Amino acid sequence: MTYKKKIAIIGGGITGLAAAYELTQQAHQTNTPIEIELFEQAPELGGKIITKKDDPYLVEGGPDCFIVEKPWALQLIKELGLENELLNTSSGASGTFVFDNNALHRLPDGVMMMVPTKMLPFLASKLISWPGKIRMGCDLFIPRRKETGDETLASFVRRRLGKEALDKMAEPLIGGIHAGNPENMSLLSTFPRFLEMEQDGGSLIVGMLKRQKKMADMMKKRTPAPGPKKTFFISLNEGLGQLVNKLETVIGNEKIHCGRKISQLKQTSDNRWLIEEENHDPITADAVIVTTEAYAAAGLVKNELPRLADLLNEIPYVSSATVSMAFPRKAIPHALDAYGFIVPKIANRRIMAVTWTSIKWNHRAPQDMVLLRAFVGGAQRQELAACGDQEMLNLVKEELSSIMGINTPPEKSWIYRWPKGMPQYVIGHLDRLEAIDAITKEQKGLYLAGASYRGIGIPDCINQGRQAAVKAWEELK
Numbered sequence: 001m002t003y004k005k006k007i008a009i010i011g012g013g014i015t016g017l018a019a020a021y022e023l024t025q026q027a028h029q030t031n032t033p034i035e036i037e038l039f040e041q042a043p044e045l046g047g048k049i050i051t052k053k054d055d056p057y058l059v060e061g062g063p064d065c066f067i068v069e070k071p072w073a074l075q076l077i078k079e080l081g082l083e084n085e086l087l088n089t090s091s092g093a094s095g096t097f098v099f100d101n102n103a104l105h106r107l108p109d110g111v112m113m114m115v116p117t118k119m120l121p122f123l124a125s126k127l128i129s130w131p132g133k134i135r136m137g138c139d140l141f142i143p144r145r146k147e148t149g150d151e152t153l154a155s156f157v158r159r160r161l162g163k164e165a166l167d168k169m170a171e172p173l174i175g176g177i178h179a180g181n182p183e184n185m186s187l188l189s190t191f192p193r194f195l196e197m198e199q200d201g202g203s204l205i206v207g208m209l210k211r212q213k214k215m216a217d218m219m220k221k222r223t224p225a226p227g228p229k230k231t232f233f234i235s236l237n238e239g240l241g242q243l244v245n246k247l248e249t250v251i252g253n254e255k256i257h258c259g260r261k262i263s264q265l266k267q268t269s270d271n272r273w274l275i276e277e278e279n280h281d282p283i284t285a286d287a288v289i290v291t292t293e294a295y296a297a298a299g300l301v302k303n304e305l306p307r308l309a310d311l312l313n314e315i316p317y318v319s320s321a322t323v324s325m326a327f328p329r330k331a332i333p334h335a336l337d338a339y340g341f342i343v344p345k346i347a348n349r350r351i352m353a354v355t356w357t358s359i360k361w362n363h364r365a366p367q368d369m370v371l372l373r374a375f376v377g378g379a380q381r382q383e384l385a386a387c388g389d390q391e392m393l394n395l396v397k398e399e400l401s402s403i404m405g406i407n408t409p410p411e412k413s414w415i416y417r418w419p420k421g422m423p424q425y426v427i428g429h430l431d432r433l434e435a436i437d438a439i440t441k442e443q444k445g446l447y448l449a450g451a452s453y454r455g456i457g458i459p460d461c462i463n464q465g466r467q468a469a470v471k472a473w474e475e476l477k
């Protein structure tokens with residue numbers, strides 16, 4: 001009888017599912033008998049991806065979209081045959097507002113990530129003061145930094161564009177993606193492209209314009225992809241849960257074990273891994289792909305590899321919550337002519353941002369209703385994410401009343417909490433990853449992947465999951 005090799009995956013978020021999918025494909029394409037088992041502690045798969053169909057609403061508890069610029073999510077969706085289900089951001093509105101000085105100001109047209117690329121809308125905007133605009137323009141003359149190496153997002157933006165650009169644009173817009181604090185965010189680990197643009201263009205503005213031109217030239221040369229043009233952010237008609245459900249079907253239910261919390265990993269004398277859990281007999285696998293949060297991974301290896309556990313525990317996390325609310329359209333005095341608004345820390349409010357969900361996406365609420373989603377907590381106001389339900393609803397209602405003039409109670413609301421939900425890539429992250437890699441490379445059959453390491457976005461997680469699976473597969477061969 002031939003011995004069938006086994007690969008275990010711990011964690012059933014998008015990283016773990018992508019890893020299991022990749023292994024399933026490899027086994028199928030090469031006709032190799034191999035056992036794949038995925039363990040997820042929660043009763044459902046998806047991890048941070050939670051889509052709730054609460055007729056007539058469709059609510060996302062965690063992520064609601066991904067970017068198409070990084071190709072790995074789109075590629076997976078195509079492989080899964082879900083391409084016809086892709087949902088562009090709606091064309092009825094565009095852009096975003098920034099709450100400043102007690103008013104919502106439209107982020108000027110042409111601002112890319114925080115960098116102005118169109119002169120007239122930027123000059124006409126009331127969001128940035130005249131001294132602030134002049135300071136941002138100084139980016140064109142400030143010499144590039146001589147030192148190489150990492151820098152915080154805050155230090156970089158203050159240096160190139162000035163404090164007002166940091167406070168009103170970079171902090172809520174760029175820091176907000178990680179729910180992070182720009183004062184400790186590592187630029188090299190989060191947005192290395194900004195440093196490249198500075199080095200490449202001498203200035204951030206010139207670097208961004210060059211990049212735009214390069215992209216436009218590339219698009220001209222490329223044969224257009226078949227099907228409708230895709231927007232920068234994209235989702236699926238039935239929400240991101242549709243991707244999770246499809247992956248579950250393709251991987252096969254028999255390989256997936258929900259409600260199974262792994263407690264420990266131990267190396268066996270024959271270089272395999274013993275996977276222990278309470279209330280179940282341990283199982284042995286030839287390789288383990290750990291896709292849990294870094295602190296959970298630390299718990300799994302703390303007895304076997306204490307130094308690795310210490311390094312994993314050093315990756316900080318912040319907590320946040322999302323509060324979705326459904327209002328009758330007539331209860332909202334605002335024109336809702338954008339996808340929502342962001343709230344800079346300097347505004348000293350209790351919400352980070354609000355997405356006007358049913359304006360941004362079709363198929364999320366009936367015509368006469370509006371679904372909004374507020375973000376609470378993050379690095380700057382973590383304690384708010386732990387508020388009780390009533391307190392959380394009240395604070396969001398108060399903020400919506402004061403910022404948007406909504407004074408009617410929502411007809412329905414949904415709260416999702418994410419305690420320690422967002423890993424933070426702080427200064428030192430890359431050195432930590434190097435030290436983590438040095439240890440895992442020495443451990444045959446142990447792989448770490450997921451949002452804690454090399455990109456928190458869904459495309460990056462998919463890429464990390466698939467790459468870990470390919471490595472495990474190659475080594476087992």
Ligand SMILES: Cc1cc2nc3c(=O)[nH]c(=O)nc-3n(C[C@H](O)[C@H](O)[C@H](O)COP(=O)(O)OP(=O)(O)OC[C@H]3O[C@@H](n4cnc5c(N)ncnc54)[C@H](O)[C@@H]3O)c2cc1C
Binds near residue numbers: 014016
């Ligand atoms: C509120 C919010 C909004 C976001 N919005 C976006 C967005 O719009 N676009 C985007 O691209 N990204 C977004 N992100 C980030 C993105 O959703 C996550 O980074 C990504 O989904 C993480 O996937 P993962 O598989 O690496 O980790 P997770 O989804 O965290 O999966 C890890 C899994 O491991 C399981 N686990 C832990 N310990 C054990 C154990 N001992 N045994 C078994 N299982 C275990 C957990 O239960 C969990 O299911 C958002 C995140 C949050 C919190």
